[in-house]
Amino acid sequence: QVQLVESGGGLVQAGGSLRLSCAASGRTFSNYYMGWFRQAPGKEREFVAGVNRSGGSTSYADSVKGRFTISRDNAKNTVYLEMNSQKPEDTAVYYCAAGWRSLGMARSAREYDYWGQGTQVTVSS
Numbered sequence: 001q002v003q004l005v006e007s008g009g010g011l012v013q014a015g016g017s018l019r020l021s022c023a024a025s026g027r028t029f030s031n032y033y034m035g036w037f038r039q040a041p042g043k044e045r046e047f048v049a050g051v052n053r054s055g056g057s058t059s060y061a062d063s064v065k066g067r068f069t070i071s072r073d074n075a076k077n078t079v080y081l082e083m084n085s086q087k088p089e090d091t092a093v094y095y096c097a098a099g100w101r102s103l104g105m106a107r108s109a110r111e112y113d114y115w116g117q118g119t120q121v122t123v124s125s
Contacts, residue, residue, distance in 0.1 A: 002025070002027045002032065002098050004023070004097070004114055004115065005023050005116055005117070006094065006119040008021050008119065014125050015085060017082070018121060020036070022081075023078050030054070032100050033053055033102060034050065034105075035048075035049065035050040035097045036096055037096075038090075038094045039093050049068055050070065051105060055072045059107060064090075067084050067085045068081060069084075079096055086121075094121050096115075097113075099111050099113050
């Protein structure tokens, strides 16, 4: 089992920045690729960003590319999502997730095995 706890959400004005953190415990963190997903009211959960086990490879949704940065610190068992130039459409509950079944990383929620409880991000216009 892997336990994931997100933090860092909140209210920010359009154009502002937030950094989300996700602390992992329970198993060897570096054995898992990690991802961030989000879900807005009335919408399906969508992929935001992913990072492989070493942190050397990342992937982003087109809607956040160039604005968001995912990173991980395996010594601290933590994955981060730096969000810049935020837009009202970034408003959602953000979830971090851990997976082990793929070789690199994954963009599909089905490839992730463990999920955090989510943290709310609200971007005002």
